Amino acid sequence: MKAFELPVYTAPEFSALRGMPEARVELAPKDGVAPEGYHAISIFPEYFHIGDEWLLAKESRMDCVPVYENGEIAVREFRHLKAGDRVICGRTEDGSEGIYVHVHGFEEAHEQNEAFSFRQGHSRESSFSRDYDQLYSLLRYEREHGRSVWVVGPAFSFDYDARDAFSRVIAGGYAHAVLAGNALATHDLEGAYLGTALGQDIYTMRHVPLGHYNHLDTINRVRYHGSVEAFIRAEGIDNGIIHTCEKCGVPYVLAGSIRDDGPLPCVYGDVYRAQDAMRDQIRSATTVICMATMLHSIAVGNMTPSYRVLADGTVRRIYFYCVDISEFTVNKLADRGSLTTRGIVTNAQDFIVNVAKGLGV
Amino acid sequence: MKAFELPVYTAPEFSALRGMPEARVELAPKDGVAPEGYHAISIFPEYFHIGDEWLLAKESRMDCVPVYENGEIAVREFRHLKAGDRVICGRTEDGSEGIYVHVHGFEEAHEQNEAFSFRQGHSRESSFSRDYDQLYSLLRYEREHGRSVWVVGPAFSFDYDARDAFSRVIAGGYAHAVLAGNALATHDLEGAYLGTALGQDIYTMRHVPLGHYNHLDTINRVRYHGSVEAFIRAEGIDNGIIHTCEKCGVPYVLAGSIRDDGPLPCVYGDVYRAQDAMRDQIRSATTVICMATMLHSIAVGNMTPSYRVLADGTVRRIYFYCVDISEFTVNKLADRGSLTTRGIVTNAQDFIVNVAKGLGV
């Protein structure tokens, strides 16, 4: 398998934009409110004409607004706007209002053609062989040079092999952050504490007596100890996804939802603070892999741009994978329109087992 | 079509429970933590032996704990426990620890047999004709004597007929509360304000120029006005689901999620406060209908018991419907094990159009 090579970014031909006006700036009228005619950001690199420069937004986020401050373009959620923030306005994308959206920066010739190819959707009948192989070399590359963020649904903690495989992927250095919810963490810790997930033995699937208490007992015990960390220490937890994150210092963000029991102590009850914590991980992500969760996948899809500006100024692609058994979910993410989004339609448990084998962990 | 008749509740034979011990009470050791061995509540009527009485929990909720206070049984989420709360402990259900779970209170003879019938699951190939007819007479009954709570996913606001049909169901008095999320309200208001949903004309489905700004413009405008109510008044909104709720005084609860843009001002950012607000509506619900939302359906399914104690002490059934195009979602809810849960596998837009026609609104 050949090593991964990052495609080169081609900046816009700024000469063609000569003579374009500067971007218009209006002040936010109130906290949390953008001025009329505000510009909303896409997933593509966007350049804003300010003074003599075309400034590229560095940490972008779709459907947020560009704010000019400190000589840079900050990309801000509506709810974080402050009255008086200098919001860039304009809804064209060709530079004619000082805003240039650069859609084709990463494309090679053949890709521009493929964009119009027949079978663009991903279905259960698509072939994913090459996607797997590319993913392995990408993950190896990111382990050394980038940052892979994994977004996981609760099904992972129900399956012995999947839980084990993902733990090894994390321990192997292939995950730089994990984003999930209360249920994933609860059932993963239940697996380590009581050997079950939702009351079933995680290997034999046999129901244990009173097993329907097990996730509640786990949550209650963690709450008793006051934190996941204290629970792990006090109860001698030595396996699982959350344990591996703690052991390896891999940050994880657990976002709350209205489905939750408990919750565990470290779960964000406020979903907008959860968004902020998730975006803090995404700001430096170079590959994002979403598995078996529509809610979290869409949330992360919304906050992941198609590019990242590295510390040295290099603009690179972000790779975004959505792995789900439902074409509906996969195509919903793929509809973002970016060539960097790959959908894989399969059972996420099988996916992660394959990935662990492919990475040799 | 014959009128709906409420099945009669058969209380347990308390004589058979004579000699059983009292329920054991332990104090919650900390805020938000139950004592070891706490009892967790099911969806069925549960009786607790205290002094000479078997007390029935009145406002029940699955996977919460019974707390004895003021001579009654309160059912409380773990997070709402206070240190010192008198939590009932014990994990048997037959009275031998003073806890009796009454599974068969509403069943008639034939139903006990049907519970073991072959085709229990609901699939796209099931026949739902009788379910529709029963639902119409149930909703007519509830309009006079009960309280119907509707739980709706965002797809409703994308479809002209569905949005219109549901508005008429509300205006007709068949909805006593609406539970939804930021997206439903946003796109419903977008439909009234700008005639689109996610930028497409809600009738012709044609994309309007710059339509991808429309939901953001709507949110921004509502935030500018400070509230949905002020927005409706100031912008002359005169149609849609949220408008009908406001006009008819039907309460609605909008729960936030990590997928949200905005959000709208009245959305609960804290999901556990959202749960509380949703449960406040469910406490008096007698029929619950969940449509096209896995997240909200499961959340509401978790907090809806199989019975309600009316003001006059009567114990009655709660009817719970889950309408979704995905068998996975429908069966997930139906797995709650109650005979009162009905699954309907269809497109929720078609469902509500049928219901509006069936109710003659």
Place this chain on the structure above:
Amino acid sequence: MKAFELPVYTAPEFSALRGMPEARVELAPKDGVAPEGYHAISIFPEYFHIGDEWLLAKESRMDCVPVYENGEIAVREFRHLKAGDRVICGRTEDGSEGIYVHVHGFEEAHEQNEAFSFRQGHSRESSFSRDYDQLYSLLRYEREHGRSVWVVGPAFSFDYDARDAFSRVIAGGYAHAVLAGNALATHDLEGAYLGTALGQDIYTMRHVPLGHYNHLDTINRVRYHGSVEAFIRAEGIDNGIIHTCEKCGVPYVLAGSIRDDGPLPCVYGDVYRAQDAMRDQIRSATTVICMATMLHSIAVGNMTPSYRVLADGTVRRIYFYCVDISEFTVNKLADRGSLTTRGIVTNAQDFIVNVAKGLGV
């Protein structure tokens, strides 16, 4: 609702094709085998340059081969080729080999733009309100001027309302042929003969004693009588889809499959003869509606072109609907790439009930 108007067909600009060579004809080397380089037909109108004329294939069928005989272009399945048949060869579509594929004959200006619109796929979240309204006026038009062929999966016969609604659609003159399989007919007849479908009462869904014998008893009884017609007469069958077809003289084709019990006497055991019988109905179809069957939908999709040449030489559109609860099936059909294909993602039982109400039958 405004009446349906047939879009006008714009023939190719033949002047632009002046000077193009004649189409190349090669002889089929063996029965059932095309010559190397044969041309395969698309769903679009195709013109073949023979002598001084550009001949339009009249009864087209995708992935079949054009045969020049009797001064016309016949479109023939590989298996029906005879050694020596004069097959047109060439794989270009722009006239440069005497073959011109006319993709845009029916498009109006706005449609050419919409073809590139963002949300082309159909999902459970699409709005279908306008599709329903258009369908009603289309079906009214076809009742007078065209020929509507309905393709139905077995689920129809399981649901009381759906079976009844479709029977009324047929009796109302809105179906000119019905294509289905052994299971649809079996369970429909079981419903009339024994009041059940797969042993469940078709209205109450209650299992009847020994109900699992009912479909076998029905098949056995039809086989005993020798034909469906004789069975209907002898057993006094007076309701259902097949009964209505027989009564109204609406032809139906039942294709066999390896899943079948029985089969009923009139079922085609040979699937290629079944294809021929189905295509015989499709040759004159102007609207095709496929409901709740992937197998039959794809089969019919393969044999339905995008246009029909009427007796007076007019070229008109064929409308093709695919109604299914699975996005996978709907999008598989929609991938045929024709603007005349409409997908509706819903439970087909609800769909037909809506259609019957919309048509007022």
Place this chain on the structure above:
Amino acid sequence: MKAFELPVYTAPEFSALRGMPEARVELAPKDGVAPEGYHAISIFPEYFHIGDEWLLAKESRMDCVPVYENGEIAVREFRHLKAGDRVICGRTEDGSEGIYVHVHGFEEAHEQNEAFSFRQGHSRESSFSRDYDQLYSLLRYEREHGRSVWVVGPAFSFDYDARDAFSRVIAGGYAHAVLAGNALATHDLEGAYLGTALGQDIYTMRHVPLGHYNHLDTINRVRYHGSVEAFIRAEGIDNGIIHTCEKCGVPYVLAGSIRDDGPLPCVYGDVYRAQDAMRDQIRSATTVICMATMLHSIAVGNMTPSYRVLADGTVRRIYFYCVDISEFTVNKLADRGSLTTRGIVTNAQDFIVNVAKGLGV
């Protein structure tokens, strides 16, 4: 991993059946028609009281009829009955009409309990780790002592890794027969002949020029050579599923369907003859694995009993797996009610890759 052990069959306690009457025999009134009151076979071992013996049907098939001839019980499709065949009649299963259906012959104590366990359905969130491990040891056992029949849908031939993995499973001796359709064989041969499946490179997924001709060219070429075997030899085909079957002498049955192009020469056009050919393979099968095909899975599920009588008279279990990405398909098969049916909800391409790795081929 511990080696597979065949569970022991417990014959009925015939002593408890003493005094039961003999089974009633009636003559078939016509060819293809059973007498009124015929008995229909289940998937379980069935014993028929004839003379002094309780005869076990050896080659059973659900929904067919038992015919007493030559001192044995033949199980026959309705269409194969001849006037005068001695059909056993009666619809009870407890011996009271001389027919005894033995449901619990293979169950161990713990299984009888598990049959009533909570989470019986299979969903995307089920854990399949143990199922995989059991399958590997089962397939190793069957390689030496049994006969594994694989039933495959067309998606297999679209994916490089899956096609390769399944070829290795066959070459490794783990497949004793393959049942499929025209499409699987066509696209598999297209992969070997032209390097594509439906015109896309099977590894890179890139569309090749005029690729939509490739499957037709493949079919046409096979038809030209007259047989798959002749095509393989003449065109130097050296890879793929069909090639491996031919090379290793593994029989394959290709059943036609109304969706087919072509067809290939060896495809059964008559589906009832196809059923017969498929059942000929199933008569000696001890494990059946259906992957990614609803049509073929249900067909084979219908013809596979839960047991096999070996040459030495031993009664053993048949294992039946259904692997599909759709819960609908998996649960449809699992609804057969046999404990020997296992459903695995995943992408079948990933499944076979996992199996090949698990078997070490």
